[in-house]
Amino acid sequence: xxxxxxxxxxxxxxxxxxxxxxxxxxxxxxxxxxxxxxxxxxxxxxxxxxxxxxxxxxxxxxxxxxxxxxxxxxxxxxxxxxxxxxxxxxxxxxxxxxxxxxxxxxxxxxxxxxxxxxxxxxxxxxxxxxxxxxxxxxxxxxxxxxxxxxx
Amino acid sequence: xxxxxxxxxxxxxxxxxxxxxxxxxxxxxxxxxxxxxxxxxxxxxxxxxxxxxxxxxxxxxxxxxxxxxxxxxxxxxxxxxxxxxxxxxxxxxxxxxxxxxxxxxxxxxxxxxxxxxxxxxxxxxxxxxxxxxxxxxxxxxxxxxxxxxxx
DNA sequence: CAGTATCCTCCAAGATACTG
DNA sequence: CAGTATCTTGGAGGATACTG
Numbered sequence: 001x002x003x004x005x006x007x008x009x010x011x012x013x014x015x016x017x018x019x020x021x022x023x024x025x026x027x028x029x030x031x032x033x034x035x036x037x038x039x040x041x042x043x044x045x046x047x048x049x050x051x052x053x054x055x056x057x058x059x060x061x062x063x064x065x066x067x068x069x070x071x072x073x074x075x076x077x078x079x080x081x082x083x084x085x086x087x088x089x090x091x092x093x094x095x096x097x098x099x100x101x102x103x104x105x106x107x108x109x110x111x112x113x114x115x116x117x118x119x120x121x122x123x124x125x126x127x128x129x130x131x132x133x134x135x136x137x138x139x140x141x142x143x144x145x146x147x148x149x150x151x
Numbered sequence: 152x153x154x155x156x157x158x159x160x161x162x163x164x165x166x167x168x169x170x171x172x173x174x175x176x177x178x179x180x181x182x183x184x185x186x187x188x189x190x191x192x193x194x195x196x197x198x199x200x201x202x203x204x205x206x207x208x209x210x211x212x213x214x215x216x217x218x219x220x221x222x223x224x225x226x227x228x229x230x231x232x233x234x235x236x237x238x239x240x241x242x243x244x245x246x247x248x249x250x251x252x253x254x255x256x257x258x259x260x261x262x263x264x265x266x267x268x269x270x271x272x273x274x275x276x277x278x279x280x281x282x283x284x285x286x287x288x289x290x291x292x293x294x295x296x297x298x299x300x301x302x
Numbered sequence: 303c304a305g306t307a308t309c310c311t312c313c314a315a316g317a318t319a320c321t322g
Numbered sequence: 323c324a325g326t327a328t329c330t331t332g333g334a335g336g337a338t339a340c341t342g
Binding site: 039132140 | 180181182183185186187188189190191192194195196197199200201204205219220221222223237238239240241261264265268269271272273274275276277279280282283285286287289290291
């Protein structure tokens, strides 16, 4: 099956005397095996966050509906992404044994939670779109950082 | 320089009669060029969210401090990630012209905003770690989805 | 210390074809 | 319709060496 989307792979421990938890004031390191890293890495898939956002409105969607919303995703990647999310307990997969197969994807309770958070980022991005774009333009105009020589 | 972290690449427009904004109730498609996609894709970098979380506590950090917190990141990737974030107007880069160079990275106002959001995800992940892990175990036990034959 | 420049690996992601 | 199975590849990500 080629596994692909495996996540995990290493069960390294080493020592990392963990101090606080993750963010807030006690932020220290973000160890490789630990939870926030794992989720952050899952989420970091090219289509993962987009899938969560697409499902975030509460409605269950069929495979191809989802596919259309993502715009650009291939069957393979969508399937893979959804499997990974299902594995993590974030999405549900419901198969209706009808004659043209009907499969619906929805969010679990857990999935709803994270989808809300991701959606906030998407909304934030939309609301700050112009600022982000302007920043990019400014940065590109000022060109390469270092290089005080050769001119 | 090899460019790498370019993001952009396409300035496609097409038509997409955008209806609502992004998430909420009006979620329709997530077009390729538009803002939420761009940010979501930036964020989806392997180290981007981790960097934001590491900076989220408000303190500016030196390059190697940051490097240590991320645990596993290479110089190249950290630099690349920070450049991308700087370009987006999310992080500031301050160079102190001391004899061993000192460079500090901090968040801009915009950066603070998104860092908070990302941090929430990390915190959520930590708080739900056991549930996520359990879900994974369950899923893996039930093994491959289809395949009602060959046994 | 904080980078930049190369080179290289590997796998996420894509394209294509087939199936229940 | 909703997948699975292969094959292929671009480029993200890594290792290493050098520099201001």
